[in-house]
Each structure stands twice: as C-alpha cells, then as structure tokens.
Amino acid sequence: MDDLLSEFLTETNESLAVLDLELVKLEQNPNDPGLIGNIFRIVHTIKGTCGFLGLPRLEAVAHASENVLGKFRDGEQEVTAQAVSLILASLDQIKSLLAQLEAKEAEPAGDDSALIARLNALAGGASAAPPPAPAPEAAAKAPPVLAKPIIEPEPAPATRPAARAAAASEPKAPKAKEAKEAGEPRGEAAETKESAVAAQSIRVNVDLLENLMTMVSELVLTRNQLMQILRGQKDSEFGAPLQRLSHVTTELQEGVMKTRMQPIGNAWAKLPRIVRDLSHELRKKIELQMHGADTELDRQVLEMIKDPLTHMVRNSADHGIEMPAERVAAGKPELGTITLNAYHEGGHIIIEIADDGKGLDIDKIKQKAIATGLAGEGDLAAMSEQQIQQFIFKAGFSTAAKVTSVSGRGVGMDVVRTNIEKIGGTVEMKSQRGKGSTFVIKIPLTLAIVSALIVECAGERFAIPQISVVELVRAAANSENNVEWLNNAPVLRLRDRLLPLVSLRELLHLGTNAEKPSETFIVVTQVGTYTFGIIVDRVFDTEEIVVKPVAPILRDIAMFSGNTILGDGSVIMILDPNGIAAATGEITVSESAKLAADAAAKAGLRSDLTSLLLFRAGSASPKAVPLALIARLEEIDLGQVEYSHDKPVVQYRGKLMPLVTIEPNYQMGKEGRQPILVFADKDHTMGLVVDEIVDIVEEQLKIEVAVDRPGLIGSAIIAGKATDLIDAGFYLTQAYNDWFGTHSDGEFSGEKGKRVLLVDDSPFFRNLLTPLLSVAGYEVTTVESADRALNLCEQGQDFDVIISDIEMPGLDGFQFASTVKNASRWQNTPMVALSSHATPKDLDRGRAAGFSDYVAKFDRDALLHTLSEALNVERGAA
Amino acid sequence: MSKDIGFDARGKTVIAGGTREFVSITVAGQLFGIPVLQVQDVLGPQRITRIPLAPAEVAGSLNLRGRIVTAIDLRTRLRLPPLPEGQNGMSVVVDHGGELYSVMVDAVGEVLSLGDDTAERNPATLDPIWRDVSGGIHRLDKTLLIVLDVARVLDFSARAEAA
Structure with a gap:
C-alpha cells in the first residue's frame, strides 16, 4: 500500500475515534464553542485530506457533515440529538468507506447522495444561507491557537496558512518530510496533520519495542553482575564509570518501560459512543462515568482487555440497566449509571465495571442452568447465590430474554473470562438484585523488571x-x-x-x-x-x-x-x-465477597466520613483534628527550638515558624525529637507541638459532649475511644495574634470587615469555620438553619457573602438558595455552597439553585479562595 | 525426533543404512544415549538452586550463561539411589520445547555413531519406569545402550501412571 495512503488511514481512523467522543460530549454540552470548533476542525481536516488524495466519495460525505457542523459553530443551527445522530451516521459511513479503502486500496463505487441530501437538508433547514463561505484569509488571527486542541471557533480556512506556518517552523516533522518526498505541495500535506499532535511523535513497530525491552532486561542483569563484582573490590578504578553506567541503565530501563505503557483511557475511548448509541437504540437513559482513565498499563495487556471491556459495558447497558419506566417504578433515578473505575493496587490493575441496574436474576439463571443441563435442581438448591451467579461465566449462557443486536447471543462472559485469564488476570462478579452488578477485573502489571526484596530461609x-x-x-x-x-x-x-x-x-x-x-x-x-x-x-x-x-x-x-x-x-x-x-x-469466595460488601458499605458512607488525625499531647486522652486542616506532619529537633519574645519558634523552610502547645503551660523538652503538626495559611505556618502521632482514621464525626474550653470543640468517639476534638482555629489565632499581629494589616486586608453569614446545622463546622474566617478578617455571623437565616434577612441584616451547608434539616441548601435568589432582599448576595458531596452533578444543581460556587467541607484554602473570589466578582459587577 | 527413533527401533522400520549419533551417558553403570542434536551443552558440577515444592525429580535450577535451566536428576527419575557422597556427577543440557533442561547423570562419555542394524525394541520385561523413558535398545559389542527419550524423561505425569 502507498505510504501516504496508509498514513492517511491510520490518522483518519484516529481522528474519527476522537470525533466519536467529542460528539457525544457535544450532545451533553451543546453550547461549548471550543468543542464545536474542535470537531469542525477535525472533520475539515478529513475532508481536506480526502480531496488531496483524490477520494471524491469520502470528500463529499465529509463536506456535507462539515456544512452542518459549520452551522452549529456559527450558531445558525441548534445542536440536537437528531443532528448529532446524523453526523455520527455520516462518520460511520466514512468509517466503512475507509475500511473498504483499506482492503481494496481504492474508493469503492457507490452512492451516498441520500445521506448527503439529509445532511444538506439539515444544514439548509435553519437558514437559507449557503454553506459557510470561505472566510477571507484572515491568517493573522489564526496562528497562536493551532497547537491547542480546544480553540475558539474561527473560520476554518484560516487554519490553513497557520498549519503551513507550523509546518515551516518544524521542518523535521516526519510527515511533512514524507509528503515532500512524495512530491506533494507541502502546505497541503501539513494540513493533513494539523489535527494530530503527530509532530511530537513517531510510530514505531511494536516488535522493535519488545526487542528493546528484552535487551534492556539483559543489560540490567549484566549491570547487576558488575555491581556485585565491584562490591567485592576496594578502591576499584571502575567504581565511578560503573556508577554512571548503572544510572544510565536505570534511566534507559525506565524509558523503555514507559514506551510500552499506555493509559487505559485508550481502551475506553470508544465506550462513550457505544453507550450513547445503545441508549438510543434501547431507549434507555444511560450515563457512563469513567474514573482513572490515566491509569497506565502495559500495551500488550491493554490490547487484550479492550474487547472484554467493551463487551462488559455493552452487557451492563443491555442486561443491567432497566427501562426508564422500570427504574422510576423501582424508586431509582431514570438515568442509569455505568461506572468504569481503574486503579493500581499491589502490583495489579483493578478495573471495576459497575451498573446500578437490576442485578442478576437468580431465578432466570437457575432456569437457564437447568435448561442447558449445567446443573440439576438438586445441585442448585445446595448452591449459594454467589455460586449460582458464577454460571454466567459458562459457555453459551445468556439470560437475555430475547436476542438483541446488542447481546444475548450466548457468546459472552465465558469469552471475557477466558481472555482475561489468558493474561493471568481474574474476573470477579458481585450482584445484588435490584441494586446492580459489579465486575472486578484484576490483571497483573506483568512488567518484565521489578524491584524485589531478597530474603533467606533455611539457607x-x-x-x-x-x-x-x-x-x-x-x-x-x-x-x-x-x-x-x-x-x-x-x-x-x-x-x-x-x-x-x-x-x-x-x-x-x-x-x-x-x-x-x-x-x-x-x-x-x-x-x-x-x-x-x-x-x-x-x-x-x-x-x-x-x-x-x-x-x-x-x-x-x-x-x-x-x-x-x-x-x-x-x-x-x-x-x-x-x-x-x-x-x-x-x-474464599464468600469471604472476599463479604469484604467487598463491607467496602461497598463503607464507600456508601464515605460522604459522611471525615479523615481525622489522632494524636496525643499534654493529657493522656487522645486528641483528633481533621486531617484536611493539616499541611504537613514534621518532626523537629528540640535542640533547634529558639525563643523570640519568650515564644518558641523554629526555623522551618527558610522561615520562622511559631510553635504552639496544646496546654499553655506545657513544657517542651530540651533535646530529642518532637512531632509537630504543621498548619499552613498562605505564607504563614504554625507548628502544633504534640507528644505522639497515633493514627489516621476515617470516622463519622459526631460530637457527643460539647466542651466549654478554648481550643477544644468537644469530645467524640473515635476509633472506639473518647477523643477530644481540637479547634485548630483557636490555635491558629493564638499563633497569629501573638506572633504576626492582627490580620487587619495582613494578607486579607482587602476582605476586612466583610460580613459573612454561615449557615450550617453542625456545631462542629460552625465552631471550626468561625475562627478560621475571623482570622482571615471576616466578620462572621452563624446560624444553624436556613429558616434562621431568612429571619435575619427579614430583620434587615445585610451580608457580603453567604456560606451555606447543603444537607440541613428543614430547608436544605438548594431550597435555601432558590428562596434567597428569588425575590429576597439578598438576591444579589453571592452564595457559596459547602458540602461533603462535590460531584459534578451536585455542582450543576448548586449552580442552578443560585450558588456561585461549591466548596468541599474541610477544604480551607479553597473556601477562603472562593470567598474572596465571590466578593471580587460582586465588586467587579458593582 | 526422539519419538521417530522410538518408532523405528520398535517397529524395525529401518531407514536403509541410516546411522544415528548419540551422546553416551552412564547412570549407575547403565549406558544411555541422548540423540546428539538435542544436546546443547555438557556441564561439570554446577551450583544448583533448590526449588521447594517441585517434583522430586527436579533437582533445582541453574544459571547457564544468563539462561535459567531446570535440572532433572536422572537417578531419581529412574528410581535409583542417589549418587554416593563425594562423587560429582555431570549434566547434559537438552532443549525441549524451547526450554533448556539439564539432565544430571553420573558421567558423560563419547559420541557414538550407531547404525539402525543394531537397534532393538524394548524387551517386554523391562521395568515400566525404564520402559517409559526408553526409545529402544542398541546392541553394542560389550554392553547395551538405552536410547533416552528426552520428552518422556521430562513428562513426570506419565511416570505417575506407569508407577
């Protein structure tokens, strides 16, 4: 095959994969100009390349799609699901043409006029304006945006001279060179690559990499042997060069290793499109969430799990997620969620595929198992649910009532399992009726070189x-x-x-x-x-x-x-x-399932959990402080403690850090080492001297006994023991007021005197945040409910900014915000939401309700930052 | 290849005038032959790493110029007592399915070129364990040589059945 053609095929296929993703994103955010611009540009590139290579059919289809996209971009046409479907259909057509092109090395004969007519109708539908007229060669505007994937919408032809400029500035870019060799005009060739970041990368045969890896492995061995010999000799002149060789070898090894690693996101790229298509086809509402897409794994492994993953996601969409009506009837949100999660754990990669659908139907599996003769009724009666569920991994087993184009053809989970086991992985499944199913794939990192501890036993x-x-x-x-x-x-x-x-x-x-x-x-x-x-x-x-x-x-x-x-x-x-x-x-299976269930239960509660650092200081009773407030844990040499104005300080990172003790009359030792908790606030740091750092725990915080003593918020049961919760804010003020002076002339003078209303039902947070905000120069008023806050409003009090919790008895944060924003005197007061839930969905909801921002609880810096931002916005607007 | 020899020897379907070369080895006084093309190396005593939980026949593994070779004790395989203390054996490294194995024997002798005309099939009375690894017998002037079927030697599961 012609080099140019094969290059074009690879590149266009990659672009199409990107397009699939972007289009699905576009459907969700129809008004994102950056996204539209990007999509338009990619399609434009494809069209341009087709024309240049003399592929009229492809060019015509791409051109028609481009017209529609142009309308989107110019805002003349709304982005609708229907329109996106049509664009996707045309991309599919392009794909199929490409496949034939690859097989026959020539464009197949045929007619796409129907598709093109539909596209044109759509493009012409909204306005009679001709397809985007070539804009004047406004080249001057274009250059700086070229390299960025997301750009402001701009006339497409303008990118052309820019591409040329880019190619000219990088004359060594491989493709530009190739094109030149092929005797093609250079600017045109450069344009084919404008979408790819290809100037920075080259394609290398995988075998070559594998070979390199093997050789590096041998090199590492030889290096190790040399180092061993060197250890046995004193003052060898080989010492220094061998050390260098060793370093270089290590770096080489890491480098080669990296060439083989790819983010798992590469295997996921196609999934959003698949799920989107499925949800349309099956008339279900499905959202695909992907976490840990940048988890890297060996490319061989990646290739092997691509298909199983796709299959399992399809399965979840088809079998797992119910029809919207069923979901609503079952008391679940209409929108079903499929979650992909990847992470490293103990030398393995764990990939979880979870759905919140109906779970496996044990009765159906039983029937099917009997029908296919895999087990008798007697056997089944003796089996646990867990064991029965395992039948889905048997060949020819599908519980889908009818065969759809999606799944239910009886090839499936057995193939998935075989494929995964082939690479030394395992797949586990847990399912709960009505709650959904989770598949956990565990695959080894199978890296050729590992770091190992050498031990001896019995010689x-x-x-x-x-x-x-x-x-x-x-x-x-x-x-x-x-x-x-x-x-x-x-x-x-x-x-x-x-x-x-x-x-x-x-x-x-x-x-x-x-x-x-x-x-x-x-x-x-x-x-x-x-x-x-x-x-x-x-x-x-x-x-x-x-x-x-x-x-x-x-x-x-x-x-x-x-x-x-x-x-x-x-x-x-x-x-x-x-x-x-x-x-x-x-x-055993049951044990691990129980563990998993515990973990799931934990995960469910996680939103209420707070990471706490347990320590001892002064008295024997354990003390705790939210981990998020602590910047660092350090150990200081007591010999280095100096005194200034009778206050202990220590030099820390080139600055003086005041040390504060829990008990005012606590005497620090004169020598030895002492652990301290470092609290940092802007440029200032404070060290809280403690006796011992005990543990970090995740607990649900419930103040049992409120204590009326400065520095303590109250007592709670943490890790099974009565524990004093210390008020970090109190100690901060101690250090700051005594040492740095008051804040009025400090960092936050701009915010001085700004009135903040803090609405939170939890005394803990009120106690925690009040000193914090006061230290930052705000005047703080606290109330424990939204109703109280609204009372203040009626009484005629005014605030510069309102911070509100979301989960509260009575009016919750969202309702509170809507009430404030709708026809209250406070409607122009910026509001900041404070919550332990900070998922994007909550964020959107918060925005819709009228909050200007959303801050996670305990994120001190973010809160202060957000407050000052909210105030600045207000000031700017005024 | 070893299988072919076995068949030939057993079936007496002799390739006219063919001769085969064997590396001769001795185990407990008995002469064996390993087809020379399978032999990669002949080693003296080696430092061998024990492999816990491995079958008894596996003496351990050793490093042969950067390759890891699994050592098989032929005496154990043939249910013979171990080599007396203080006596050092030798090893013949053979290739089987891309993996290297070092067959530990008492001594390694010269390479013998044996004609098919001296080949005999295994006598029916031969011990089943020995018959299992034998690819036939060659009649030499003063002694008999057992052709060692390397694939059978390395297949311990068959031994379990035979035993």
Whole structure:
C-alpha cells in the first residue's frame, strides 16, 4: 500500500475515534464553542485530506457533515440529538468507506447522495444561507491557537496558512518530510496533520519495542553482575564509570518501560459512543462515568482487555440497566449509571465495571442452568447465590430474554473470562438484585523488571516483589515484637493489631528448624485487603530483578511467580504473595465477597466520613483534628527550638515558624525529637507541638459532649475511644495574634470587615469555620438553619457573602438558595455552597439553585479562595 | 525426533543404512544415549538452586550463561539411589520445547555413531519406569545402550501412571 495512503488511514481512523467522543460530549454540552470548533476542525481536516488524495466519495460525505457542523459553530443551527445522530451516521459511513479503502486500496463505487441530501437538508433547514463561505484569509488571527486542541471557533480556512506556518517552523516533522518526498505541495500535506499532535511523535513497530525491552532486561542483569563484582573490590578504578553506567541503565530501563505503557483511557475511548448509541437504540437513559482513565498499563495487556471491556459495558447497558419506566417504578433515578473505575493496587490493575441496574436474576439463571443441563435442581438448591451467579461465566449462557443486536447471543462472559485469564488476570462478579452488578477485573502489571526484596530461609534465598511488601519487622524473643502462637498458628502484635503469620519454612517444606533462631524477620505483605506476615530467617537488600517465567513443569506451583538470576549469578525463585495468600489465608469466595460488601458499605458512607488525625499531647486522652486542616506532619529537633519574645519558634523552610502547645503551660523538652503538626495559611505556618502521632482514621464525626474550653470543640468517639476534638482555629489565632499581629494589616486586608453569614446545622463546622474566617478578617455571623437565616434577612441584616451547608434539616441548601435568589432582599448576595458531596452533578444543581460556587467541607484554602473570589466578582459587577 | 527413533527401533522400520549419533551417558553403570542434536551443552558440577515444592525429580535450577535451566536428576527419575557422597556427577543440557533442561547423570562419555542394524525394541520385561523413558535398545559389542527419550524423561505425569 502507498505510504501516504496508509498514513492517511491510520490518522483518519484516529481522528474519527476522537470525533466519536467529542460528539457525544457535544450532545451533553451543546453550547461549548471550543468543542464545536474542535470537531469542525477535525472533520475539515478529513475532508481536506480526502480531496488531496483524490477520494471524491469520502470528500463529499465529509463536506456535507462539515456544512452542518459549520452551522452549529456559527450558531445558525441548534445542536440536537437528531443532528448529532446524523453526523455520527455520516462518520460511520466514512468509517466503512475507509475500511473498504483499506482492503481494496481504492474508493469503492457507490452512492451516498441520500445521506448527503439529509445532511444538506439539515444544514439548509435553519437558514437559507449557503454553506459557510470561505472566510477571507484572515491568517493573522489564526496562528497562536493551532497547537491547542480546544480553540475558539474561527473560520476554518484560516487554519490553513497557520498549519503551513507550523509546518515551516518544524521542518523535521516526519510527515511533512514524507509528503515532500512524495512530491506533494507541502502546505497541503501539513494540513493533513494539523489535527494530530503527530509532530511530537513517531510510530514505531511494536516488535522493535519488545526487542528493546528484552535487551534492556539483559543489560540490567549484566549491570547487576558488575555491581556485585565491584562490591567485592576496594578502591576499584571502575567504581565511578560503573556508577554512571548503572544510572544510565536505570534511566534507559525506565524509558523503555514507559514506551510500552499506555493509559487505559485508550481502551475506553470508544465506550462513550457505544453507550450513547445503545441508549438510543434501547431507549434507555444511560450515563457512563469513567474514573482513572490515566491509569497506565502495559500495551500488550491493554490490547487484550479492550474487547472484554467493551463487551462488559455493552452487557451492563443491555442486561443491567432497566427501562426508564422500570427504574422510576423501582424508586431509582431514570438515568442509569455505568461506572468504569481503574486503579493500581499491589502490583495489579483493578478495573471495576459497575451498573446500578437490576442485578442478576437468580431465578432466570437457575432456569437457564437447568435448561442447558449445567446443573440439576438438586445441585442448585445446595448452591449459594454467589455460586449460582458464577454460571454466567459458562459457555453459551445468556439470560437475555430475547436476542438483541446488542447481546444475548450466548457468546459472552465465558469469552471475557477466558481472555482475561489468558493474561493471568481474574474476573470477579458481585450482584445484588435490584441494586446492580459489579465486575472486578484484576490483571497483573506483568512488567518484565521489578524491584524485589531478597530474603533467606533455611539457607535458600527468595525474592519477594517489593510492591507487595508493606514493611519489615524484626522479631526477637527479647524485643517488643515477639511471635506468639495461637495453637499452631503464629501471630504478631503489630501496633495493636494481630497479624497472621506464615512460616516460609513450613510453607515451602524447607525442613524443620533444628534450633530456634534468636531472631527472625517478618515481611509484612499485603494482597488485596488481606495483610499477613511472612516469617523468614534473614533479609538482604532489594534488587532490580528480571522476571523470567518458570519452566513449564513447575508452572503449577502457585507459590512462585517466576525466577530470576541475581547479580552474583545465582538463580532464585520469586515468591508470589497472591499464591501464598491463597494457600494460607482463609480468603474464599464468600469471604472476599463479604469484604467487598463491607467496602461497598463503607464507600456508601464515605460522604459522611471525615479523615481525622489522632494524636496525643499534654493529657493522656487522645486528641483528633481533621486531617484536611493539616499541611504537613514534621518532626523537629528540640535542640533547634529558639525563643523570640519568650515564644518558641523554629526555623522551618527558610522561615520562622511559631510553635504552639496544646496546654499553655506545657513544657517542651530540651533535646530529642518532637512531632509537630504543621498548619499552613498562605505564607504563614504554625507548628502544633504534640507528644505522639497515633493514627489516621476515617470516622463519622459526631460530637457527643460539647466542651466549654478554648481550643477544644468537644469530645467524640473515635476509633472506639473518647477523643477530644481540637479547634485548630483557636490555635491558629493564638499563633497569629501573638506572633504576626492582627490580620487587619495582613494578607486579607482587602476582605476586612466583610460580613459573612454561615449557615450550617453542625456545631462542629460552625465552631471550626468561625475562627478560621475571623482570622482571615471576616466578620462572621452563624446560624444553624436556613429558616434562621431568612429571619435575619427579614430583620434587615445585610451580608457580603453567604456560606451555606447543603444537607440541613428543614430547608436544605438548594431550597435555601432558590428562596434567597428569588425575590429576597439578598438576591444579589453571592452564595457559596459547602458540602461533603462535590460531584459534578451536585455542582450543576448548586449552580442552578443560585450558588456561585461549591466548596468541599474541610477544604480551607479553597473556601477562603472562593470567598474572596465571590466578593471580587460582586465588586467587579458593582 | 526422539519419538521417530522410538518408532523405528520398535517397529524395525529401518531407514536403509541410516546411522544415528548419540551422546553416551552412564547412570549407575547403565549406558544411555541422548540423540546428539538435542544436546546443547555438557556441564561439570554446577551450583544448583533448590526449588521447594517441585517434583522430586527436579533437582533445582541453574544459571547457564544468563539462561535459567531446570535440572532433572536422572537417578531419581529412574528410581535409583542417589549418587554416593563425594562423587560429582555431570549434566547434559537438552532443549525441549524451547526450554533448556539439564539432565544430571553420573558421567558423560563419547559420541557414538550407531547404525539402525543394531537397534532393538524394548524387551517386554523391562521395568515400566525404564520402559517409559526408553526409545529402544542398541546392541553394542560389550554392553547395551538405552536410547533416552528426552520428552518422556521430562513428562513426570506419565511416570505417575506407569508407577
């Protein structure tokens, strides 16, 4: 195939993938000029390239679509679902033409006039104006916007000279060069690439990368061997150059590794379009949420999961999400949600596909299982729901009542599972009737080089992937860490928790211990949610190792994930923490399901949870402060504490930081180290001296006892203990007023005297925020409900800005805002919402109700920033 | 290839005048032959890393110029007692399905070129475990040579059935 043509095909296909996404976005935000501009530009590029390559059919279709898009862009035509569908249809036509073009290397014969006529009708529908007339060559305006994907709408032809300019400034851009070689006019060729960021990247054959990877692996091994030899020699003249070689090798290794990594978003790019089409076809309302699209994984793995993922999302849309009417009847929002979530966990990538649909129908699965002879009625009666659900992974199993074009053809989950298992992954499913289903795919990162901890047991050395290792504990009979026995099960007390232990010696049958060693080491390992300790005799250092698969005859030993050659040339086995956990832990299907359910329950509550830092200071009772208020945790050397005006200060990051103690008469030691909590506010920092930092917990905050003592907000039960919640604001004021003087002449003088109304039903937040805002120079009035606030309004009080909570008894924040904004005296007062929920949906709702901004609770900086912004806007408007 | 030899030897369907070359090895006084084309290397005593939980026949793994080779103890495989203390064996590295295996034997001898005319099928009375790995017998002047079928040697599951 002609190089130029194949280049065109690749590039156009990529552009089309982008277009699919952008168009779906456009449908949701029909008024985004940047989006329209971008789409228009891509289609225009396709059209231009087709013309240049002499592909009249493609050009005609692209041209007609471009006309419609031009109308959108100029605001002459509204963006409707119908119009977007038509554009998408024309893109599909372009795709099919491209496919044929690829197969035959020539444009197929045929007629697209019907489609073109529809497009033209749409373009002409709103106004009789001719298709966007070529704008005057207003080149001067264009250049700066070229490189940016989102641009202001502008006349398309104007981009042409700009592209030419870009090509001229980058004469080495590969494609421009190619085009030149092909003897084509350069400006035209440059235009074909204006959509791509291609000037910055080149295409490389994957095999080449794989080869590079293998060679780098060998290089790492050789480097390790050299370093090992060097260690045995003193004052070798090879020392310095070897060190350099080592660094370069490491960087090379990282670089090559990166070339193989791709964000998982690449595999997701097609999904929004698929879901959109499906929701139209099936007449369902479906929203696709994607989180963690930038999670990177090896491209081989990525390729392998693309299809399973697509399949599962289709499944969720088709089987999972109910018809809008059914959803409403079931008390659920009309709009069904499919959530994709990807993240790294312990050397694995976890991908979750969740829907809030009807869940799996156990009865249907039972019927089907009996009908297909997979199980008898008796067998089913003895099975747990979880086991019955697993049937969907069997070949030829589909519970869709009828075969649609989408799914229900009986090929499906079994293929998905096979594909995932092929790359060493697992897929788990949990489903709750009426609540939805969640699939969790877990795939190994399968990177060729990993960092591993080398340990020894019974004279044999083993490698444990560093990524699973949480910490190392030395256990000796006379130390505080001592292995204890419950019957025959060894356990370790680790920071008030009991850690189950696994003896590597027994696990691997390395022979019984002749004499009890005086000390052992425990490698605390985490697999998923399960943490356990591996008992080993000795721990060496960590080493970069090249994972090599074990010989086929050893593959069924689950304890090993591979083997490797160490720097000294010896072969060692790599332990597989997953295998060890599975062999020794009591994690069964039901257990993990329970864990997952707990996690889900936790997730559901998360909005009410607050991360708290627990510490001890002064008295013995534990104290807590919201983690979000703390900038850093530090440890200071008490010898460095200086006194200025009798106040303790310490030099911190080139500045003086005042130290504040919880108890006014608390005496700090003279030497040793002391932990401090650093609170930062603009340029000022304050260190709160504590005795010990205990833990970080997530708890639902409920003040049980209010305390009438400065510096304390009250007491709450945290981590099962009565804990004093300290009022960070109080200590801030202490440091600030005593040390920096009052704020009237400080940072916030611009805001001085501004009156703030704070509406929040929680005394905790009122107590927390009042000092904060006062410190920032605001005059704060607090009320505990919207009704009280409205009373103030009637009484004729005025405020410069209102901060309101969302969840409140009585009138909630949204209602409060609407009331204020509709015909109250305060309708011009800016309002800021304060909430623990800050999803984009809430944001939109808040905006609609009249809030000018939305701030997450505890985000101090954001709140102050938002307040000053809201006030500035008001000032600007006035 | 080893299978072919086995068939030929058993079936006596001899390729006219064909000769085959074998690396001769000795285990507990018995002469064996491994087809020379399968042999990659002959090694002296090596540092071998034990592999816990592996089948008894797997002595461990070793590093052969950057490649990891699995060592198979032929004595264990053939249900023979281990080599007496202080006696060092040797190893023959063979390629099987792209993987390297090091077959540990007592001693490695010269390469023998054997004609098909000396080939015999396995006697029916041969121990099942031995018969399992034997690709036939060659009659030499003073002794008998068992053709070692490497694929069978590495297939431990078959041994379980045979035993």
